[in-house]
Amino acid sequence: MMRRSVELEIITEALQTGSGNNRRRADFIWGRARGASHTAGAEGNVWAADVHDVALHIVTRLYGRPDTTPEASPLVQAEQAKRLRDIDGEVAARLDAAVGLASAPWYPARPGDLVHVAYEQAGDMPPFGETYIVDDAGDNLMGLQLLAHTLPKTVAGLDAETTAAMVGFFSSEASDEPLYEAWYEAGPHRLTIVRDGRPVHIGGAR
Structure with missing residues (x-):
């Protein structure tokens, strides 16, 4: 999610929890029109608004409308462009992936880097x-070796052998760019890269 979506969450939570002694979680904000009578039977002067709508209105006025476009890997973007017969869009998706990886402040990969790929349901x-x-494959090349995964041994009736074949897809023995396939096919938003115990790329970070 983009930065403005984080702010939307913060404002929504603030409106829901209230302040002072009013700490009950609320889904609506109630009010009365200015100058309206406080006597019984003046229901027509009372208004209610959904907390999420109010928060979105505030964030939009301050920062512009939040971007809710789902993230897609460069591969998915290229395939979508191909289906639309958009050759320029297809080429741009491939080039943008290479440029995005090469321009990352932590680039290039180093032996010892840990790369985590997260898959949604x-x-x-x-x-x-x-x-x-990432390991040193010699001759100025590097490999990418699978260390562990969290996929259950059996999934939706598949046997263990079939399930085992569904992991380690991005492993490579020797490459001049061991992270490109994961960056291009899974997408940078699914990758977390740790170097010397510190995260240098956190995909999908809020």
Whole structure:
């Protein structure tokens, strides 16, 4: 999610919880028109607004409308452009992926880097993650080796052998760019990269 969406969450929570002694969680904000009578039977002067709508209005006035477009990997973007017969868009998606990776402040990858790929739930496939390590393959090349994954041994009736074949897709013995396939196919928003114990890229960070 983008930064403005974080602010939307903060403002929504603030409106829901109130302040002072009024700490009850609320889904609506109630008010009375200015100058309206406080006597019984003046219901027509009372208004209510959904907390989320009010928060969105505030964020939009301050920062512009939040971007709620789902993130997609460069591969998905290229495939979408191809289906639309948009050759320029397809080429741009491929080039942008290479440029985005090469321009990252932590680039290039180094032996010892840990790379975690997070997958969302898809149909009967549960969400899971894979962790790889970059290693020195010699001759100025690097490999990407699978260290661990969280995919259950059996998924939606699949046997263990079939399930095991569904992980380690981005492993490589030797490459001059061991992270490109994961960056392009899974997408940078699904990757978390740790170097010397510190995260240098956190995909999808709020």
